[in-house]
Amino acid sequence: MEEIKIEVPVEPPKELETLFLPIPKDYVEDTYRKDDFLILVGPQHPGSGHMRLIVRVKGDIIQEVIPDPGYVHRSMEKLAENRLYIQNIPLVERPAIMDSANFNLGYVRAIESAMDIEVPERAKFLRTILAELCRIGTHLYDAAILAVFIGHTTGFMYPFGIRELICEALARMTGARFTSSFIIPGGVRRDVEEKTLRWVYDATFAIEKRLKSFERIFIKNPTTIARLRDVGVLSKEEAIRFGVVGPFLRASGVEYDTRIVEPYEAYEEVTWDIVTADEGDGYARFLVRVNEVSQSLGIIRQCITSMPEGRYVSEQICDDVKGNFFDKFGNLVLPAGEYTTLTEAARGTLLFTIVSDGESNVPYRVRIVTPGWLYLRGFMESLKGERLADLQAIYGSFGYFPPEADR
């Protein structure tokens, strides 16, 4: 019998044209001709953050994911070129407000390295405590989002409950729950009382106790393991090739942590372990961060017990910040050149490059490369070949936070 060819006209759905897809028209047509299916996930979707993922699926298997970022691009790099050096401090922490101390730290360290400011020991320890508190907070935040993405609402509530303690600790130390803007060139804005430090010390134990509940109900939950294990695997080679950063890189077996590779602040004076895993799957990425939380708690405790007395801001700048803020910091001018610092923010390597022309008191160019932006490529690659339902699980396991990536 003769085979009859049937030409079925394939028309991509019309609404795709009105949704401003950044992908070319041919791609859409090609998808429909090959009997694939385009699904737009986000930005108004219960399982997406502030971004859109264009997912091409064949059956239930993801063929390719094209990211459409920029829904939270707030023109940070341009704004930083138009502000005084000191005015950029609140600005640079806005990409990830739950991780504000680490973002501040990166920017401030770039200024300090340019101006050769020696930071007093006490300020270094205070900064380390803040950075680690923010790291715990961010990891808990990501764990909560991961939990809600795979449908576990209790797993969402517990970390946010614990985060309240972190917020309270930050509020007691700095005066703000999230955006502390507390780290300034040369030290911190205010000294922290002994009473507050004791409170934070006790809180670390309270957090640990509550984390045990969280571990039983979510971390070791069989459904969590089923959803995350062997899902979105990035091998060591792939992770390196796509430039994945932070805990996600360590989950693939690379021992890279800026705190060890290029130590800063008080990280050399406390003992802690670098957490790694070999599997490189979603569950390893999650577990690495869970273990990092307990390492961070240890760092905070050590910092508080061995907190040195002394100044909280360098004598190269001023004696007392209160009242002098504008006079002492308003007119910082960096020597000409380019200054790059690497910081281990909660989600990975954070890079600040400041280019100064040596005359202006505004930076010539500030380049902010956030961890989210760096591991986006690896995130997209790890989705290939997985099921549609895994999209959210992998998304959560990466803790992708679009405001951080888009800046």
Place this chain on the structure above:
Amino acid sequence: MIDEILATLMNVFRSNSMQIPLIQPIVDYLMQIPLINILVALILWRPFFAVVIMPGLAVLLLYLLYIVWFERKLTARIQWRVGPLEVARPIRGAIQALADGLRYFFQEAIVHRDAHRPYFVQLPILAFIPILLPIAFIPAGNAVGIKTPYAIQLIVAFLALIPITIIAIGWASNNRFAFVGSVREALMYVAYEIPFIIAVISMIYLYGSGDPYVAVEKQSLVPGAILNPIAFLVFLITMLMATSRLPFEIPEADQEIAFGPFVEYSGMLFGLVMVLAYEKLYIMTLLFVILFLGGWNGFYFEPLGDLNAPLCLFIKTVVVISIIAIVRSMYARYRIDQTLRYSFSWLIAFSMVALGIGVVLGWIL
């Protein structure tokens, strides 16, 4: 002429009426008033009482208000928080579901441009038919809608109709996520229906009949859950799957496919489709209680008379559902392929074992 019809009806109603000593004086008083008496008689007419009052529609509505609130409250309790409260503080926010329901009722119901308009609107209402039909066959002591020895089989058959309406809802929505949700629903449908039916058949073998009365009577000493614990387990798990509750909330999966088939529904229509799963849960739990927990066997208070059995059945059902509600705060969602694998391997194997136990025990008893 009308008098005659009324008298005949009255006779029919009175001949098969619920005997409740507690409210007998009130009934007697109302019987003297013309026209009201026919209404009272109708309500007390056993088939009508079973279908419309208890365990039928009236308590179903009550149950809906209760379970939505209770589930949220229990979940909140486990999650270190309070749950609905300020709407009515003295009763711990118990009318929260009413507020939500009223809000849905008065909200605009949007039928979007791409939907298949007639089906989109009709299907949520049509979906009630397979929900209501099994109620007619579920007996509670003397109160029964349609008495038949094949009641259990019929209930199972009608339950199997519900997913079809959900798939149709997804089709009529004409949305990507609704489409994916419908496909998932269809896959799940096959996956849970087989072990579910086998588990029920095993119990039918065990009791030797599809008649709920026989089943309940045989459980007067030992409940079915102990007689056939594996069928009990399989039934429980398939019930979670059939009513798409966590960890098997796969067709609706709001974080993955945004409520799947129901993504485009709004206002009153969404209110209707949202309670669909709860209603299915209610019916399945009624069946569950009859098959495994001794049905209406339980307390007997003289003044309640015929009301004892429906009340007992209803209380057992609500208690079971309240315990099941805890699962929501315990588990994450499994993936579709995992669920299918579990149900086509483990669940079917278990249900076969249950069938074996049922056959053997049925032969011994």
Place this chain on the structure above:
Amino acid sequence: MEEFTKFVRGGILGPIKKWGTKWSLWPVHLVTACCGAELAHAFACGYDGERIGALNYGIARQTNLIIVEGAITRKMARVLRITWEQMPDPKFVIVMGACGLNGGIFWNGYNLVKPSEVVPVEFFIPGCPPTPEALLRGIRQLQIKLDKGVAENSLTFSEIALEKGKKPKVLPVSPKVVSNAPSIVVAVKKAVDWEFGKQLCDRLKAIGRAVITAKNRIALKVEVENLRSAAMKLKDLGFDHVKSVNVIDVPNEGKFIVEFLISSYSVKELMPVLVNLYTEISRKEPKISSLSDIFPSADYLEREMQDFFGVNFVGNPWKGKFILAPDTPEFPLRKDFKLEAESYVGD
């Protein structure tokens, strides 16, 4: 039908409807920016917005409240409008966070839109981010509004009378000092105690002009033509990923400086080292070969620079806008794109 609608909306059922809406304000899951973190706190166990009847729910169709969480960008503004239009009546909007009110710290950014110009807004909540209490206060005020029919601020100021004065002739200058003809030097040599760096630097001299700019930092200048071969040679040395792609616009010299910050994960000694492979290209015809096939990690970073500066990375598969919206001004990070200036004196 209209009469029926009228009856349902007002009529004797009005109070019931009002009551139902008041205690069932369900915010839709539309996270627009970072204030979402505080929104989550307000609905998590610390504050539990469900107490006052607000349950965060998935999809626009089934909810009746949008909480705009901070910045609305040009891309997101469209989504906000679509979401609002998908929502059934009656619907409300609360805006939280300074970015959503008037831009906040991003007030003169090029990519921000005010939500109050996109959708009608009921309440505004200041803060960056506002505390969960403030958000719950906003929801409470909305409930009170539904009750009373009029919107009220949650606070009343006690004002004192002061007479207006006359403006002086000269207003204070801006504290900003911006050089008119800046000279940009990327590689400023610095004497550091770093033995390995000196050896490495000697090895890199075969590729281009290598300068140690700080500890663990080496600037390596190559010509445009040699960029790819230089990258290849670096890869052979053990450098395996790109941490940053940067473009510096120097209009007074008519050039772009393009930098690739390259580092290594696989070789332990090279881990802290950051090699700044840079080159200069003409500002008129900004064209440079892409390194995304040598280092796949550079791919998205290059696309971003394409958006920001209009530098054409030849070989990068992506054409068109990646991170910016279709209606964002062209090449906003070039120096000739100016932002609105600050003013320090109000009326």
Place this chain on the structure above:
Amino acid sequence: MKVEKISRSPIAELKRHVDVIQEAFKQALIPDRVTVEYPRERRIYPDNLRGFIVLDRSKCISCFRCAQICPANAIQMSLYDNFYPGVDYTKCIFCHFCVDSCPTGALASSNLHDMAFRSLEEMKVKATQMTRLPTIVREDKQSVEYFVTKKDWKLQRKKELEDISVLRIIPRIKPRRAFCEEPESCLGCRQCMEVCPHDAIVMERCEITLGGEVIGKGCILKVTEKCVGCGLCVRQCPMQILALKEVE
């Protein structure tokens, strides 16, 4: 440190199921509740919480420091009998750089943080509205504080209401006054004189001497007693020859 391997055996799986069920039932029976029931009760935040900014007009010296340090340009000075700052809460990000910049402690922070406005216009708070704390809608009957020990974290409820207080820290800065460091470099542009909101700078004619010899006539600026040390002239001077000096 490597993360521990998770066993795949069915028994371990079953044990994890049991753990989950145990924990859920435990919480259902004795919940570790941590909810602050906000409209009904207020959480006590530390005194240094950065909230609504209050202005003490008598201390304000119209120095513009707050307006110029503000990263969001939310503070603008309005002219009454003097320049006073007004905070535009549509932009304010509560970083309190302004409070830290205020050399006299005229700006202070309160821990009032729950605000909701119906319109954007009303959020532009003028100096006349900032002098006293606004009255807010309060529905709270009690206050809550986080109480943390090494063992656990509890909510301590107290009957007394939280008072919304103003934390006023006076900076340790002595009164200052402007003076001219190099009068010979003065251009005579009079920018300092015109920018001064207090009319504290006057120009006086004088003789210009070079090596003890009078070579001509010119003018010299003189800072009078009216100077409050705001430093506007210091920042305005194109030659950068003015400075602030502490006075005894």
